[in-house]
Amino acid sequence: MKKNVLIIGAGGVAQVVAHKAAQNNDILGDIHIASRNIAKAEDIIAGVLEKRALKQPGGVLRAHTLDALDVEATKALIRETGVQIIINVGSAFINMSVLRAAIDTGVAYIDTAIHEDPAKICETPPWYGNYEWKHAEECAQKGITAIHGAGFDPGVVNSYAALAVQDYFDDVDSIDIIDVNAGSHGRYFATNFDPEINFREFTGTVYSWQQGAWQSNKMFEISRTDDLPVVGEQTTYLSGHDELHSLSRHLPVKNIRFWMGFGAHYINVFTVLQNLGLLSEQPVTTAEGLEVVPLKVVKAVLPDPASLAPTYTGKTCIGDLVKGTKDGKDREIFIYQISDHKEAYEEVGSQGISYTAGVPAVAAAMLVATGEWDVRRQANVEELPPHPFLNLLNHIGLPSRIREGDDDRALDFARDDAGKWRVA
Amino acid sequence: MKKNVLIIGAGGVAQVVAHKAAQNNDILGDIHIASRNIAKAEDIIAGVLEKRALKQPGGVLRAHTLDALDVEATKALIRETGVQIIINVGSAFINMSVLRAAIDTGVAYIDTAIHEDPAKICETPPWYGNYEWKHAEECAQKGITAIHGAGFDPGVVNSYAALAVQDYFDDVDSIDIIDVNAGSHGRYFATNFDPEINFREFTGTVYSWQQGAWQSNKMFEISRTDDLPVVGEQTTYLSGHDELHSLSRHLPVKNIRFWMGFGAHYINVFTVLQNLGLLSEQPVTTAEGLEVVPLKVVKAVLPDPASLAPTYTGKTCIGDLVKGTKDGKDREIFIYQISDHKEAYEEVGSQGISYTAGVPAVAAAMLVATGEWDVRRQANVEELPPHPFLNLLNHIGLPSRIREGDDDRALDFARDDAGKWRVA
Numbered sequence: 101m102k103k104n105v106l107i108i109g110a111g112g113v114a115q116v117v118a119h120k121a122a123q124n125n126d127i128l129g130d131i132h133i134a135s136r137n138i139a140k141a142e143d144i145i146a147g148v149l150e151k152r153a154l155k156q157p158g159g160v161l162r163a164h165t166l167d168a169l170d171v172e173a174t175k176a177l178i179r180e181t182g183v184q185i186i187i188n189v190g191s192a193f194i195n196m197s198v199l200r201a202a203i204d205t206g207v208a209y210i211d212t213a214i215h216e217d218p219a220k221i222c223e224t225p226p227w228y229g230n231y232e233w234k235h236a237e238e239c240a241q242k243g244i245t246a247i248h249g250a251g252f253d254p255g256v257v258n259s260y261a262a263l264a265v266q267d268y269f270d271d272v273d274s275i276d277i278i279d280v281n282a283g284s285h286g287r288y289f290a291t292n293f294d295p296e297i298n299f300r301e302f303t304g305t306v307y308s309w310q311q312g313a314w315q316s317n318k319m320f321e322i323s324r325t326d327d328l329p330v331v332g333e334q335t336t337y338l339s340g341h342d343e344l345h346s347l348s349r350h351l352p353v354k355n356i357r358f359w360m361g362f363g364a365h366y367i368n369v370f371t372v373l374q375n376l377g378l379l380s381e382q383p384v385t386t387a388e389g390l391e392v393v394p395l396k397v398v399k400a401v402l403p404d405p406a407s408l409a410p411t412y413t414g415k416t417c418i419g420d421l422v423k424g425t426k427d428g429k430d431r432e433i434f435i436y437q438i439s440d441h442k443e444a445y446e447e448v449g450s451q452g453i454s455y456t457a458g459v460p461a462v463a464a465a466m467l468v469a470t471g472e473w474d475v476r477r478q479a480n481v482e483e484l485p486p487h488p489f490l491n492l493l494n495h496i497g498l499p500s501r502i503r504e505g506d507d508d509r510a511l512d513f514a515r516d517d518a519g520k521w522r523v524a
Numbered sequence: 525m526k527k528n529v530l531i532i533g534a535g536g537v538a539q540v541v542a543h544k545a546a547q548n549n550d551i552l553g554d555i556h557i558a559s560r561n562i563a564k565a566e567d568i569i570a571g572v573l574e575k576r577a578l579k580q581p582g583g584v585l586r587a588h589t590l591d592a593l594d595v596e597a598t599k600a601l602i603r604e605t606g607v608q609i610i611i612n613v614g615s616a617f618i619n620m621s622v623l624r625a626a627i628d629t630g631v632a633y634i635d636t637a638i639h640e641d642p643a644k645i646c647e648t649p650p651w652y653g654n655y656e657w658k659h660a661e662e663c664a665q666k667g668i669t670a671i672h673g674a675g676f677d678p679g680v681v682n683s684y685a686a687l688a689v690q691d692y693f694d695d696v697d698s699i700d701i702i703d704v705n706a707g708s709h710g711r712y713f714a715t716n717f718d719p720e721i722n723f724r725e726f727t728g729t730v731y732s733w734q735q736g737a738w739q740s741n742k743m744f745e746i747s748r749t750d751d752l753p754v755v756g757e758q759t760t761y762l763s764g765h766d767e768l769h770s771l772s773r774h775l776p777v778k779n780i781r782f783w784m785g786f787g788a789h790y791i792n793v794f795t796v797l798q799n800l801g802l803l804s805e806q807p808v809t810t811a812e813g814l815e816v817v818p819l820k821v822v823k824a825v826l827p828d829p830a831s832l833a834p835t836y837t838g839k840t841c842i843g844d845l846v847k848g849t850k851d852g853k854d855r856e857i858f859i860y861q862i863s864d865h866k867e868a869y870e871e872v873g874s875q876g877i878s879y880t881a882g883v884p885a886v887a888a889a890m891l892v893a894t895g896e897w898d899v900r901r902q903a904n905v906e907e908l909p910p911h912p913f914l915n916l917l918n919h920i921g922l923p924s925r926i927r928e929g930d931d932d933r934a935l936d937f938a939r940d941d942a943g944k945w946r947v948a
Binding site (some may be wrong): 129288289296342369372373375376378380384385386387388390392393394396397398399400401402 | 626648712713720777790793796797799800802804809810812814816817818820821823824825826849
């Protein structure tokens with residue numbers, strides 16, 4: 101049993117995490133939020149208090165200034181606050197610093213995206229092998245619970261994949277993770293989370309796991325069109341994404357692909373910026389001699405993703421289309437989740453993309469707190485029991501569904517008489 | 525009679541000016557090239573020598589380092605070199621500094637574009653009234669020849685307009701200046717001259733002179749399609765441009781408009797950059813706290829316009845479509861010039877856009893040197909005699925033509941028995 105959480109970051113996802121942690125502070129205990137910019141953390145706290153989101157009123161909820169690249173400062177804050185669980189939802193550039201601080205202080209660590217070096221795009225797959233997995237042995241030796249990629253995708257979709265392999269198939273041939281945002285923010289152009297991280301996803305090689313090997317493609321080279329629940333017919337594009345880099349190692353599945361939905365307008369803007377070199381993470385020098393990273397300027401002119409939330413409408417649909425065989429017959433299922441931007445905003449003040457990323461991290465923290473996921477080693481989400489995680493998400497804002505042929509139903513869970521989780 | 529020229533700037537246009545001045549150094553005398561970056565000036569000189577372009581071999585041809593915003597440094601260079609004519613083809617931001625130095629040292633001044641304040645886009649019309657014309661009285665008092673806008677457009681098109689008013693019409697109803705670049709640089713996207721100056725032309729209000737008053741439109745709001753000589757059918761867009769701001773004052777014409785040709789791809793890229801705020805001249809601050817002007821970063825990632833020249837193919841067509849009455853009958857003429865990118869590169873190492881902008885400035889300098897345009901006051905090109913200017917251009921690389929109905933002929937000039945210029 102662990103308690104007291106430190107949330108690192110104060111963006112849209114951190115806001116969701118703070119609200120959701122507050123709604124469950126009977127389990128999680130004290131809540132601390134640390135950011136380079138303490139004003140943003142204080143704003144989040146004000147929003148949580150305004151919505152009276154603390155389940156146990158009067159529980160600790162405090163903002164801190166922290167440069168999370170400063171490992172010693174992070175360790176000091178961990179010790180000073182007495183937190184036992186870190187939810188890192190800051191920039192993907194800080195993961196290794198925060199993990200170091202967690203290991204050194206013996207606390208549990210949870211993140212939602214793969215570590216990135218600011219100066220490198222799209223390193224050699226599997227990406228987890230370049231940073232996270234190098235700490236596997238040390239985590240195991242020291243009994244550190246470190247859960248990587250516990251957002252929605254990566255995160256919940258990894259759990260869907262594990263569930264499919266465990267409960268629905270004898271053999272799985274392919275897992276196609278499909279991520280569609282059918283919402284509208286009403287702006288000329290915006291990204292749904294940090295533009296820098298968002299664009300970095302799409303400027304490198306598109307790696308996919310096909311026939312048991314890494315295949316390379318370019319962005320927007322390969323598309324598919326599916327008739328999806330609620331959001332209808334949607335075109336998505338083969339994209340590189342974190343979860344492929346752990347699922348390919350942990351699941352006995354030859355084909356694992358990630359598909360992201362883009363409209364023609366997004367693709368046009370992206371293509372123009374990409375072709376001009378404005379999405380580059382490598383600095384250029386202006387005529388005046390100023391050295392500047394183009395991507396950081398693009399980020400500076402784009403809307404703050406958090407600013408989109410108040411007027412965001414429509415729904416997201418993210419799920420795993422899994423094909424294989426069961427009892428000698430071909431089978432195809434789609435396990436998915438639908439979120440609504442407006443409902444998310446009303447509940448936690450963030451749009452749906454932040455909501456789907458933030459809630460699972462809190463669910464993971466709650467399972468670490470209760471011990472069910474406190475595995476005292478490093479793990480990707482598909483290595484952890486899917487049932488308690490998806491069951492908890494059903495109850496804290498992200499209910500899952502499953503579609504098979506004409507049948508489309510809630511994905512409910514229960515424990516059998518022996519106390520073992522099963523699909524209800 | 526004046527001689528010895530100082531070329532300020534070392535971009536694509538300056539390169540053309542240097543070559544063309546060298547080809548006429550019997551009239552112009554010593555040639556000096558000054559740039560913040562002396563290496564660029566030295567490269568231009570090396571190119572001139574390589575092409576054996578000096579008409580009088582052994583004539584002075586020298587590079588200098590100069591920050592032309594430093595008026596005292598510019599004055600010192602003028603005195604040290606003994607130049608009597610300045611051809612300013614540097615950034616539009618330096619005009620007023622260089623003019624100040626010219627007035628203080630008593631030398632002639634020629635530029636090719638209107639002065640701009642880096643922090644302001646599209647000031648109140650007429651633009652010449654904001655900067656250049658404020659020096660009219662001082663120039664007249666001190667006998668300073670200052671010729672503004674002596675490139676192609678502004679420049680030659682102003683002279684076409686003056687010629688039409690003087691020789692072809694009793695009354696002119698409209699002058700539509702049409703600028704089409706039907707060439708191809710083979711890159712994804714590039715501007716034909718300094719991207720910063722280029723984009724600044726199109727991000728503000730589109731001012732045109734209609735019914736004797738300034739009319740405001742947005743860029744790409746109004747288009748026309750013409751069947752033009754050599755380049756064929758072309759769509760052009762009502763744009764703001766320097767020459768309207770002097771022609772509207774100096775010619776008795778109610779409608780003066782400028783139309784620039786753009787392809788769908790250019791418009792798409794421009795629209796994306798514009799809508800995102802990346803063409804802004806106002807600084808933004810990155811997440812890391814770096815203050816940077818987006819437009820300068822766009823400039824930094826785009827191809828150097830000079831780099832386009834070696835592979836540039838196709839032609840430009842720039843001219844004045846003039847409508848009015850002559851001897852009681854409606855009349856419509858198109859006075860124009862066709863340039864070829866490849867021929868320009870072979871002659872002077874620059875593409876056609878730079879060529880059309882640079883050659884007229886040298887023609888103006890030659891007319892100042894010979895006295896025909898040494899008017900000892902400030903003047904826009906339409907205030908000066910068009911015949912000797914267009915005649916000289918016919919002989920130094922920019923021959924003009926005139927189309928009227930089915931008749932399309934070279935626009936040749938001769939002096940009559942009284943020594944007065946007339947169309948041949």
